[in-house]
Amino acid sequence: MDAKARSGALAGRVGGRPAALVEAAFLLLVILVFARLHAMVGKDTVAATDNAATLQSVERVLHVDIALAANRWLTEHPAFIQPAVYYYRAYYAVILGVLLWTWIRHGDVYVKVRRVLVALTILVLPVYWAVPMSPPRFALPGVVDIVAAHDIFGAHTSQEIPSGQNLTAMPSMHVGWSLWCAYAVWYALRGSHPRLALLAWIFPLGMTAVVFTTGNHYVLDVAGSVVLFAAAIAAATAWDRLTERRHEARSEAQSTPHDA
Template sequence: MLVLGFLLFSRLHAAAGTSRAAATANARHLQSVERVLHLDVEPAANRWLAGHPALIQPAVYCYRLYYAVLLGVLVWVYVRHTEVYRQVRRTLLAMAVLVLPVFWALPMSPPRFALPGVVDVVAEHDLFGSTASRDLGNGQNHFSAMPSMHVGWSLWCAYAVWLALRATHPRAALLVWAFPLVMTAVVLTTGNHYVLDVAGSAALLAIAAGVAARIGSGERARVAGPVAQEQQNERQQE
């Protein structure tokens, strides 16, 4: 079911909000908001990475291969921490469902397209030699910068591990939040996302976790209802 859900998500994501004109207009509006808030750090961050060649390849690896971490965390929780697996799986699916309307309603051009002078670091130094991030006709959605799902899925990984370890290994549970912080630095410096995209990712996780918790509470209540009724009947018979 999870695999089918993500295949469907991929298809719907690819079809969502593909208007370049709308994506560019939204990106310009977002940039104006960031300027007012003094958050428009993306060009400076991109120049900083371009000036530190030793960090470019690690950044590209992180950007390209984070799906391996996502899959690894999902399998690890399923095998080793079944007590939280249903909660984190619901959260993952809720994130996928909740973000699609945003992609459809708010197409967003990334800094590498919308900001003059920003270098597409991933395309320039891709470890697979791919230029897919520049090819607008390859079937991918290049205008879904808001929110950043690289950061969103990384936040989910940290949340899942934190939920599994917080009772037994509280320090390790806190350390895992370094992963989405690193991913935030990667997406900003490589020219793929804005600061407010990252804020949108954090909001997405928080809402999805709340929705998943509510669904879980409802399921537990439905299961507990017949048991409680049976216990009440037994007490009445006594």
């Protein structure tokens, strides 16, 4: 690649995908805004604890109250504990890897799947604000905080809710963002490698098992993630259509002859 081509890849659109520098700046802005707003929600410990108690009651009625049993299973099978912690912590790397892979290898679908990711990240914030939720590790007696007890980053376990803790277990964004990773890979490969594309969905299934067994989420948290993800796809689709209409209108305006 010559200097002109490299400059184009950094500053202009290439192969239908945004420029690298522009895209990196946009994603960084999304991350910073999300982090800032997320830090402001889920602070009401009383409401989060009450919501958790209500959710636990609903799960018992629905016979899906598996959080304690799942957590006990993992504590009784220590060989799986550290792999579960790595799985739980490493999903950020998977998100970054999928973003880079789609941008480099599948520029034709990159913008579509990135829009889903951005929509997912934005739409979860009002849910966090409206429904603060204490996770099982804080709100369900008997649950062991597996990740804190065996954290690769050196955190310490405690059944007490730390001061300033963001209690935003509803929905599970570990599962939500894992669903996005699978969706992006599936969307990119569904035409050329349909069977391989289906294997991508193993990742969110594994993450679901991990968040249950480590005491981080309830079944209804995961159900909320699925609903939120569907809403993100719908929002991204509407975004795509609006953008296409604007491009069509601009093209028509440019092709229409003007009077001298």
